[in-house]
Amino acid sequence: MTPAIDLRGVSVRFMSDRAEVTALEDVSFTLEAGSFLSLLGPSGCGKSTLLRLVADIVAPSAGTVRVLGHAPDIARRQREIGFVFQDASLLPWCNVIDNVRLPLQVGGQLRGVKPRHSAEELLALVGLAGWEKALPHELSGGMRQRVSIARALLVGPKILLMDEPFGALDEITRDRLNDELLRVWRETQTTILFVTHSIHEAAYLGQKVLMLAARPGRVRELVTIDLPEPRALAVRDTQAFGAIAARLRAVLETC
Amino acid sequence: MASGIGLAKISLAQSETPDRRAKWLAARRRAAWARFGLPLVGAATLLILWWAVIYLFKVKPFIAPAPEVVAQTLIAKFDVLASNLLPTAIEAVCGFLVGNIAAIVIATLFVHRKMLELAFFPLVVLFNSVPVVAKAPILVLLLGNGMAPKIAIAAVVCFFPTLVNMVRGLEAVSPQSMELMHVLSASRWEIFIRLRLPTSVPYLFSALKIAASTAVVGAIVGEWIGSQEGIGALIIQATYNFDSALLYATVVCGSVFSVAFFLAVRLAERLCVRWIPKGA
Ligand SMILES: Nc1ncnc2c1ncn2[C@@H]1O[C@H](COP(=O)(O)OP(=O)(O)OP(=O)(O)O)[C@@H](O)[C@H]1O
Ligand SMILES: [Mg+2]
DSSP states (O other): OOOOOOEEEEEEEEESSSOEEEEEEEEEEEEEOOOOEEEEOTTSOOOSHHHHHHSSSSSOOOOEEEEBBBBBHHHHHTTOOEEEOSSSOOOOOHHHHHHHHHHHSSTTTTTTOOOOOOOHHHHHHTTTTTTTOOOOGGGGGHHHHHHHHHHTTTOOOSSEEETTTTTTHHHHHHHHHHHHHHHHHHOOOEEEEEEEEHHHHHHOOOOOOEEETTTTTTEEEEEOOOSSOOOOOOGEEEEEHHHHHHHHHHHHHHH | HHHHHHHHHHHHHHHHHHHHHHHHHHHHHHHHHHHHHHHHHHHHHHHEEEEHHHTTTOOOTTOOHHHHHHHHHHHHHHHHHHHHHHHHHHHHHHHHHHHHHHHHHHHHHHHHOHHHHHHHHHHHHHHHSSSSHHHHHHHHHHHSSSSSHHHHHHHHHHHHHHHHHHHHHHHHHHHHHHHHHHHOOOOOHHHHHIIIIIHHHHHHHHHHHHHHHHHHHHHHHHHHHSSSSSSHHHHHHHHHHHHHHHHHHHHHHHHHHHHHHHHHHHHHHHHHSSSSSSSS
C-alpha cells in the first residue's frame, strides 16, 4: 500500500537579505494511510514548513516529497489534502455554512461532484448544527476553529494537515476539541498530521510523535505512543501516559 | 435566620435592580440626547453669532446677509437654485462613477501586474499633486464647454484616493488566506472574486466617502471656469452681482447636496459591509 506521506532527504532553505535560513535539513519519514502523527518541536524548528511542503505551498530545495504516491501538486489538485491553519482563516463576510462550502466553490475539479458528507453533516459532526447562518465574528475562537475543520473535511481529503489548530484555546475547550478530533479521525479514517507545542496534546492524539530539533530543523526522534485505543481523556491520568509525557519532555529539552 | 438573610438579600437585590436599570436608561437617554441634540445646539449657536455680528456691526447686505435673509432667498429663489443644482448634481454623480470605476479597474490591473504599478504609480502620484484648480482649465480646454469637462474634473479628483485605497485593500488579504486558496487550488480569478474583492470593500468605502464630497467640489470648480449654469456658475454670478443672499443660499444648496451624497454612500456601506463587528 502506498504510504500517505513519504519524505526522502528533504531540505528546505529560504533566501533572505541577510542570510540563507535552513528550515529543514535532510528530513526523511513515512506516514501510513489512516494514521495519526503528532509533530512536536521547539518554535522555529520547521513544523509549519513541513506541513507546507506536503500541501505544496513550499517546494523542497533538495530531496523528494511524495503524497499518496504523487508529487504534492497533483495531490493538491486532486483535493486529497485538507489544511487547518492556526487561526481559523474563515472569510469574515461569509456565514458559517458558506465558509464550509468554500472548497466546492473554488478550484474547479469538484464542481458538480457531490461530496461524501454535506456541509450540514460536517457542521453537525463538529458540534455546530444550528449555527449555519452565523457570521464568523459572532463565534468564539473554538467554534471558528471547528468551522475550519469542517471546511477542511468537506472534500473528503485523504490527508488532513493541522498547524497548531487549538493553540489559542483554553485547556477545557482544547480537551473537548481533541476528543472531537479523535472521533472525526476514527469516523473518516483520514490520515492526520498534527502540529502542536503541547506535549500532552501530542501524546494524547498521536499514534506516533515525530520530534524535530531546531536550527536547522531535523528529525530528532520518532516516538511510538503505546496507549490503548480508542483513547479517552482519562488515559491522561494514568501512569503510562505520565511516563510517555516525561520521555517526550526529556527529548524535547535536548532539541 | 438563614432564610431571613436570604430574604434581605433578595429584597435588596430587587430594590437595587430597577434603580440601576433606571440609571442605565437615563445615561443612555443622555448619550442619545448628546449625540443628536448637541450638534443642533452647536448649529444654533453659530446662527445666533452670525445674526449678532450682522446686526451689532451693521454689516452691509452686499458684504454678508443675515441668516433670515438667506432663508428667505432659499424659499423665494427655490426654482433657480434647483435648476442650477441639477446639472451640478449630474456632473458630480457621473464624475464620481467614472472616476471610481476607473480607479477600481486600474487598481485591479496594478495588483495583478506589478510591472504596471511600478511603471505608472509614480505618474499618478505626480498627477495628483497638481491642484484641481490647475488641472481644471486644462481639461476645459481639452473637452470644451459642456458637461464633459466638469464630469472629467470630478472624476479626476475622485480617482486618486480610491486608487490608493483600492490597491491597499486588494493587497490586504492575509498570507494565510492566500495559502488556504492555494491549497484549494483556486484560480487567480477565484482568488480575486472570493478573497481580494471582498477584503477591499471596507477600504473602497472609506475612499468613496471622501470621493462623495470631492466630486461635488470638482464639479463646482469646473463650473467656475466656464459655465452658464450650475452651482459653480451661480456662485460666480452672485458674487459679481454683490447678491450675497443668493451666494449664501447657493452655497447652502451645494452643501446640502454634498452631505446627502455622503450619507447615501454611507448607507450603501452599512448595507454592504455587515461582517465587521461594531466598534472594530
Ligand atoms: N517564507 C519564509 N521565508 C523565510 N524564512 C522562513 C519562511 N518560512 C519559514 N521560515 C524560517 O524557517 C524556519 C522554520 O519556520 P517554521 O514556521 O516552519 O517553524 P515552526 O516550527 O512552525 O515554528 P512555530 O512553532 O513558532 O510555528 C524559521 O527559522 C523561519 O524563520
Ligand atoms: Mg508554525
